[in-house]
Amino acid sequence: MIIAQIALPASAAPSRAMTELRRIVEQNVAEIDGDAETVYSPEMFTRHYRSQHTWRVIHLLAIDGEIGPRMESSYGLPLLAGSAEGIALWGDDPATPISLTPEAPWTGEVIGMASVEAPLRETVDAAYVDINAVLGREDAYRPLWEAAKAICLAEGRTKITAYADHPFGDELSAPSSELTLARTRYSNFLESAGFELTQTETCSRLPLPADETIAATLTAEALEKSGGYRTVSWAGPTPEEHRRDLVTLISAFHLDMPAAGIVEAEVNFDIDRLIEGDRRLEALGIVSLTTAAQHIESGRLVGHTRLDLLPGSRAVVQEDTLVLKEHRGHRLGLLIKMANLRQLNAIAPERTFIQTWNAGENAWMWAINERMGFRPHNGAGQWQKDIAAG
Structure with a gap:
């Protein structure tokens, strides 16, 4: 070989x-x-x-x-x-x-x-x-x-992470959540090589088009609780006037993500990197759909969610979703996700499902996704090994 x-x-x-x-x-x-x-x-x-x-x-x-x-x-x-x-x-x-x-x-x-x-x-x-x-x-x-x-x-x-897809099962567990997974031939190898399972995730899918009755109910609920805020949506690269706020939101997202294991959360994100990332998505043929929550009084964006449309595929991938901590409690996560779903239906009605991942311990986001109609599809595991130790 x-x-x-x-x-x-x-x-x-x-x-x-x-x-x-x-x-x-x-x-x-x-x-x-x-x-x-x-x-x-x-x-x-x-x-x-x-x-x-x-x-x-x-x-x-x-x-x-x-x-x-x-x-x-x-x-x-x-x-x-x-x-x-x-x-x-x-x-x-x-x-x-x-x-x-x-x-x-x-x-x-x-x-x-x-x-x-x-x-x-x-x-x-x-x-x-x-x-x-x-x-x-x-x-x-x-x-x-x-x-x-x-x-x-x-x-x-020296801090190595491997992500693996898994069926659901009761053979493998991680210390960070109660979500358990089944073994696979790949996970068997990772265990034999000294990797440890440090986090488990649910991969879920929302069939499209989404249920209109559910969408209307959730949108009305979000609008009732979100006075003082409005949504701003765009497709493709980030508009110049929103770049500064989006850098703040993306940085907060990476620091706020459920983190388990040996890699410490760290972020070094700026406007140049945001522009570079937008260009990279365009070069790959990926169309990103973003909806942000805007605090009306200050004009600042205080939450965002993003969907990626993969070229030549029926799939849509749910990427970042975050609301700044000081603006939580107003159903803004639900508000922006429902608005972005409407944007998706208008731009790409031919798509058949959205796929996303939620850490087992991220019950808040999973609760929103479940209400929208997402259903578990399979599991995923974060496996880690410190090779400095041998």
Whole structure:
């Protein structure tokens, strides 16, 4: 078995390696979810891999067979092309590779993949690892993890987190909540590698279109309690006049998220990063729908919620939702979520479901989602390991 690294792509045209990586991810997501509607296309994976502004991302493949002579990465791994043009080598200029070499064909069978994602602007001692293997080739887990661990150590990242999809069950529990999960072949490997389950989450879905009677009832309830506030909605990049407030809200969201385990909450978010993130979503073809709660007297945005429309998919992904602590108690979370649902119905009525995740201990947000019609779809687990300890 060969563990190879995928070079950063020179364009958005996916190489064989990127197409194979997406295939492995798709199979593993469908194994638990029942579908792969939320998985990026090969083109989106490739565009995402090109963007290394706030995260350092490294993709690996496990290959059964030969790939022939190869250039090596800085981690000593053979390199595969990240885009159709060939293997790109990069210097200081993120826009132009210093060399681009056509890739020789390779015949090995891809049996697994791993991704290492390391934040560059906060929690710089942490990294996030995702490992997937073809069913029946669980022997790929260990060498992929060993290669990923070596990269993490080389980058000074010792607090490692792996997220895993799970069916619901009573075999696994975390200290942070009462939500329990079933074991999977991936979680069996993570346990054998010394990872600990530190948080459990519910992945839920809301079928679309949402029930009109429920929507009307919840909207009326929110309007009754939210005097002194109004909603502001937009699709796509954040309007300039709202950027400062949204930076405050996003920063508060990341610090307020239920956090369990070994990675301390830390945020380093500013207007430049907000603009950069909006551009990145546009480059991926993702349309974001945002609704904010505006305090009428001050004019400030005091809460927000965001939905992402994935291109070429029936899925909508629920991202951030937060109301500032000093403005809670006015049903603003419900108000903005219902307003954003109306915006979604007007812009993309063809979408068939919204998917979201809630930590097991986040009963407040789950209560809102459940009233809207969200129903549990599967579970998710946060697995962690401090590799500084061995």
